Amino acid sequence: MTKRVYIKTYGCQMNEYDSARMADVLAPLGFAAADSPEEADMVVLNTCHIREKAAEKVYSELGRLSRLKRQRRAAGGEFLIAVAGCVAQAEGEEMLRRAPFVDIVCGPQAYHRLPELMERARNEPARGAIDTDFPAESKFDHLPEAAAPQGIAAFLSVQEGCDKFCTFCVVPYTRGAELSRPAAAVLAEARRLVAQGAREITLLGQNVNAYHGEATDGSSWGLGRLVRALAAIDGLWRIRYTTSHPRDMDDALIAAHRDVPQLMPFLHLPVQSGSDPVLERMNRRHTADDYRRLVERLRSGRPDLALSSDFIVGFPGESDADFVATLRLIEDVGYAQSFSFKYSPRPGTPAADMPDQVPEPVKAARLAELQALLKRQQDRFNHAAVGQVMTVLFDRPGRLPGQLVGRSPWLQPVHVPVHVPGHVNDATLGLGMMREVRIVASHANSLAGALPEPGGQEASRSGAAVLEHVPA
Ligand code: 5AD
Ligand code: SF4
DSSP, X not given: OOEEEEEEEOSSHHHHHHHHHHHHHHGGGTEEEOSSGGGOSEEEEEXXXXXXXXXXXXXXXXXXXHHHHHHHHHTTOOOEEEEEHHHHHHHTHHHHHHOTTOOEEEOXXXXXXXHHHHHHHXXXXXXXXXXXXXXXXXXXXXXXXXXXXXXXXXXXXXXXXXXXXXXXXXXXXXXXXXXXXXXXXXXXXXXXXXXXXXXXXXXXXXXXXXXXEEOTTSOEEOHHHHHHHHHTSTTOXXXXXXXXXXXXXOHHHHXXXXXXXXXXXXXXXXOBOSOHHHHHHTTOXXXXXXXXXXXXXXXXXXXXOEEEEEEEESOTTOOHXXXXXXXXXXXXXXXXXXXXXXXXXXXXXXXXXXXXXXXXXXXXXXXXXXXXXXXXXXXXXXXXXXXXXXXXXXXXXXXXXXXXXXXXXXXXXXXXXXXXXXXXXXXXOOTTOEEEEEEXXXXXXXXXXXXXXXXXXXXXXXXXXXXXXXXX
């Protein structure tokens, strides 16, 4: 009989990817996906620990699940509760003490061992099974190859963990040391994804541009080299990667942005702050001007490159002048989109014990001002697209009937009506296709587009010079 698993994912794209891999691990055990915990025989919470009260949120979700488990058990059924991800890693045994009804606690490096953990949990239901090791062997060597198809825009994890130790961040503790997958394994997975219909691949890693995968000749490939090899895969039209550290933007990767048309002109390059003393205390190992110069170099090779970033306001000791320096950096660079957060002390990280913690109201006021500036930049960026023609890769149906949604090279969602009566392209536009689209309007988080009139002359923005790949 088919059993069902409900996987709830918190946090980053790495977790989304890991959740899909966990589903792959559970499929051979007869588990299909459930749409809710109520329909499931097993629930996995794939948790995130990066900011704010993450553990408390997980415990309150677990409270709800424990009631469900009691009901299910009373009716003679099975209900396994597994906690995976970074909260599982950080809490470890403590989680089984505080929530003894949890069956499995599984850190991010141990997903391939889920079947064993389930077996142990079933054999000893009173104890709970835990695995928060950082095993010497990579989980990637043990995950099943035949992953479920991911669709047109797919994710591929190439690197995990981080050795940077920014003083605010838990990742080096929860995800462990930096580890890169061998280049051949990445290329094989990319070919498989493309064979299953992927046309765009986003390479994932906590610090993805620190990638240094072993090549078959024993040498080590950086991300620039990997991107070039991926670009040679027939049928792979678009490549992206996230998330990067400015210090790991090496010459080869900067050159790849200039030379590889498949590498999309949109880069998430977190800077966190524009103040040198704050960057120093964050242990970011670069100055604000280093970052400005880096952006200049990237844009000199790829003038249409758009950027996004992460910002933290209210880091310990951040003065008004430090904050203004961040605003100035944002104005100098000009972002297409960004994420911004109030500093949240994470237990066990150096910044949590630094003096001069910034009061909450100050953090809130700074965040509002920063977000208003970022929003103005995002609106300006989206508005500048109106009237332009750009390639759109259609990857999902729209919310309205007769509409398709795709992404611009700059990651903007573009909504296009498919059925334009009498239009020459009408019959051929579909999911998985890439088309030149004229942008007719911009909204807060998306663009509206139309297929250009056949034969019409349109001003074209570059960004995806791979039109020869467009299906006829
Ligand atoms: N407080 C606030 N934001 C944080 N981030 C990471 N740790 C913290 C923290 N303790 C943000 C950083 C990072 C993003 C993924 O989350 O901006 O780039
Ligand atoms: Fe965390 Fe990113 Fe810094 Fe690594 S580089 S410690 S993941 S913020």
